[in-house]
Each structure stands twice: as C-alpha cells, then as structure tokens.
Amino acid sequence: MRRDLITTNEAIPALREDWEALWRRAGARPFQAHAWLLPWWSVFGTPHPRVATLRDAHGTLRALLPLYRLEENGTAKLLPMGVGITDYTDALLDPEAPPDAITQLLATALANESAPCDLPDLPPDAALLAADPPPGWRAETWGGEPCPVLTLPDSIEALRGPVPSNTLRKLRMSRHRADRAGGWSATTAKPDEVPSLWEKLVALHGSRWTRKGEEGGVLADPAVLAFHRAALPELQAAGTLRLHALRIGGEIAAIFHTLAGPGRLHLYIGGFDEARAFESPGTLLLGHLIECAVAEGLREIHFLRGAEPYKYGWGAQDRVNTGRRLTRA
Template identity: 40%
Template sequence: MTGVSAEIIESSDALAALEPGWWSLWRRSSTALPFQSPAWLIPWWRHFAPGALFTLAAWKTGRLVGLAPFYVEDGPLGRRLLPIGISLSDHLDVLADRDCAEEAMDALVAAAMSRDDAWDLWELEELLPDALAMSLTFPAGYVDDIAQQSPCPVLMIPDGVASYPAILSQKKRRNINLARNRCARRGTVSIERAQGDEALDALEHLFRLHAARWALRGEAGVLAPHQVRSFQRDAVPGLEAAGLLRIHTLAIGDRVVAVYYALSQNSRFSVYLTGFDPDFDFESPGVVLLAHVIGEAVAEGCREIDFLRGQEPYKYEWGAVDRWNLKRSIWRAGNA
C-alpha cells in the first residue's frame, strides 16, 4: 500500500479549488515549469475549455502529490485526452511530488485507466526529454508511441560565464552594437522591466506591436484572437505575483517600440513572445532589447535560454541549437 489515491476532476470549480495545493505541488515537483503552474493553466481553462474536463489528481494524507491536467476532445480523431494549455504552451508535463513521484504517477495512470471507456487516445504533448511524463508506466494491453514533435532552439550558458556576450560570435556582438547606435540616433533609449500593475500595460504594448508586425505579412498572428488576449490578461498578474514573469519594454523617446515577454524560473529562461515597431525596423530595437533581457537573465543565474518552439533564423544567430520536444501517445492495443 502506497497511501496514494487518485481522482478525476471534472468540474471547473473543482479545478480552481486545487490552486493552493497545486502551487505547493508545483514547487515540490522536480521538473515543473511556468507553463505547468496554476497561474498559467487555470486561466487557460477558464478562457478556452474546449472539451470535457478530465484532470487526474493524486493525493497522499490529504496533500496533493500528483497532477495531470487534461480534458477530453471528442472530434474527427476520436476521443482524445489532451493537455490543458495545448497550443499556447511550449512545454507541457505532469506534476509529481519529488518525495513520492513514482507512486503519484502510478496513481495518475491507474485513475486514467479506470476510465479508459471515456477516451480512445491519450496524447502527452510538447514534452521535454526529461519531462516526468516520459517516466509514466502503462500496463500491458496499451500501445506506447514516442515521436519528435517540435524543435525548441536553446542557448546553454557554460558554467563560469557571468557575462553572456563572451559566448556570442564577433559578428553578433558587432550587430548588437550597431543596433544600439542606430537606436540612439533616433532618440533617448530607455529599457524597463515592467513589474506590478505595469506588467499589464506592457502586455497591451505587446499586443499592439505584435499585430503591427504580422499585419505587414498579411497575417493576424497568434495574439490576434480575443480569447488569446483575454487569457493573457488573466494569466499575467498571477505569473507576476509568483515571480515568474519577465516582461521588458524598450522605448525611444516616449514611444514604446519593442517588448519581450519571457518566463523565468530557477536556471531556465524562456523567451515566449516579442513585438517590435515596424517603423523602426532599420534600428532593430528587438535586437537591443533581447541582448539586454538575456544579459539580465544570465546575471540572475539562468544557465539556459530557451527560445521555445520554432526555427526562426534569429534564434540561431544567438548561438542556440535545437532541442526537440517529444510527443507520447497511448492507446489500447487493437484500437488504432
């Protein structure tokens, strides 16, 4: 007997009620990232809720020790268990208390299998190679398929490096200095980290600049949908209160021309979204701001700069190399 039991959370109120225990578990889980925090996932569910809630929660002596936030999508691909946060979250995973991780994860799996009549395919998406979900053990009679899913370029900061410019190429350092000089010629440059109530103001600047950038391509961009903006407005205060948010602005004169939205935890810094004013394309304020943001992250002790999903060329100019997210799919044998 392990003393760990699990239940399936199927109502939004019950999910929200988990928040205090969820935060405590998140802090005790060895691989937890901001994308798995209640500050991120509870607002996501509140604004999207695209299916029937099917969140697995494991308990030990009244304490939450495991959590797998999922829902059931009933669509053309059948009834799929999909992770809360899908699409907008670059890294997903389950949570388990480091003191009883194996027992907690076994209980989560047992709960899901006890209701396998409710789903046909369990999709564990956007998993880092060391994600806890890669350690889940499934019983006989189920097919377990693992495949590469998304490339996430990552810049690793070597031990002993206190100032990141030392690891950049000479060409990149020259381009940063050129951009700084061009920005300075347009006016007084000021860079600020938005904190407290200012974080939401910076977010609105990000919406504006991101839309302007994508409009030049004749596209709307990921932040265009009303639901996405509402979700971000809901999530940002909680991320800021938890100390996970890093949102910086660069202004030339009194005009904000670049914004970087990032998430920081322990030694990992994740560059999530950016926006810059296309009227200042020649000056490259985004380059100047990102150089500042990465410099602050390294000074805070971050050893990994994660540029998240996508193989945009600019990421490799900073020295990033691909690390692939994985996808793990589970289904009953004979049910393909």
C-alpha cells in the same frame, strides 16, 4: 498513496492552493503552473476534465496530471490542459513522490477510458515521456518541434563563447545607433504597468504580422487574447511573469513577454516597432535580456517552439519536443 480523478469543473478551483504548493516544490516550468493552466481552462475548457491527483497519507498533493476529454466530430481523445499555446507540457511531480507516480496518474486518468490520449510537446526531460504506460495500454511517439535553447555562461564577458561574434557586433552597432537616435533604455514592467504594456505588445505584434500577410499574428484569435489577459495577473502573482520594454528616444520600440522559471528564462512572445528597424530594437532588447539573465545567475534562455533563424543567430541549440500517444492495447 491515494489516487483521485476530478471529472467536474466545479471541483477544479479547490485544487488551486495545493497545485501552487506542488508546483513550487517541484521547481517546475511556468507552463505547468496553476497560474498558466487555470486561466487556459477558463477560456478553452470543456465539460470533461480528467485531472488525476496523487496524495500521501497526510493529504499532501504529490503529483498532478491535468488532462481533459475532447469530443468533436464524433470522435474523442484525451489531451493535456494548455495544449496548443503551451510550448512544454508535462505532469507535476513532487521530489518526494514515489517512483511510479506518473504511471499511477496515467492509470487514474485513463481508467474506464477507451479514447486515445495524446501528449504533445513533451520536452526531453518530461516525466510523461519516460513513464511506463499503465497496464492495458501501449505507447507510441512522434517527433515534435525544435525548441532552441541558449546555454548561458557564468559571466557577461564569457558571452563571446556561446553567442556568435557577428551577433555581438550587431548588438554593439544597434546600441550605437540607438544612442544617436536619442538614447535607449530597457525596463521590466511594474505591476500597474503590465495591462497597458501588454496591449502595446499586442498592437506591435499584430501590426507587424498583418503587414507580412498574417492578420494579427498568433494573437489574432479572440480566445487566445482572452486567455492572456486572464493569465497576466495570475502569472504576476506567481512571480513568473516578466514584461520587458525597450524605449528609444523615450518611445517604446520593442516589448517581450517572458516567463521566468528555476534557472531559465522563457521568451514567449514579442513585438517591435518596424519604424525603428534601423536600430534593430529586437536585437537590443534580446541582448539586454540575455545579459540580465547571466547577471541573475540563470543557466538557460529558452526561445521555445520554432526554428526561426534569429534564434540560432544567438547561438541557441535545438532541443526537440516529442509527442506521445497512449492507446488501448
């Protein structure tokens, strides 16, 4: 195996094709895809990438760890690309990579480094969570945020098991109200509909959170918006982006930005028209997405970071992320 460390921004685009191929072979989450992390780096990147790669004798990329060095206020630390707005972080690991591949990646990324390496938001199955630190380094962990997950049954009829009966009753009532308000429909955006539907989502999300006293919500930061606008076509081309719209009486009442992964649907961000609160458009659209996920054969709905009560109302159970810090021993 050949280990390499990329430390210039000019060298990163050359990784794109191999990165995508590795991501697909690994069956990894969309948050580890080039389609998510390269747009993030284009907006939030620094002059100091530290991207560790592991290739076999034929030059095939078998493992990837995209880190970077952040220097501010006289201190430095290493962080994973995507940090902050990425709910699950991890390395990319080919099924045919050697057992110590992650430790090799860490050793490569941390070579000649004295700064600590913080790895937040590692899901329970993260390779970086279980890997031994490289020689000369020690690891400590901290508790992260809960990420509620709904485990899906094999059929829509069986939703009565994992989803509480009062939520299903509320869903039926919402559908009846929407029917009386002119009817409802839920669709997934076609490629040419994505830009306009995204801007509508931004408006709905921002309006609601501004009324709650948080100006613009999580999309208020221009850099965050720039990232999403750059990532949308990349995620779409990778086949993981799904923008879903609910219409009541022909007018958009709710939108969800979701990311599909092997066996999973990740609910990243949504917005709904508060003028339609009587029909509960968020409940309507979520119910539709869950039923579609079951019909598609998906196994899990990931509500991602945060312990908002509505997630548990659908029967989701906590899976807690973990943070890990590596420091010189």
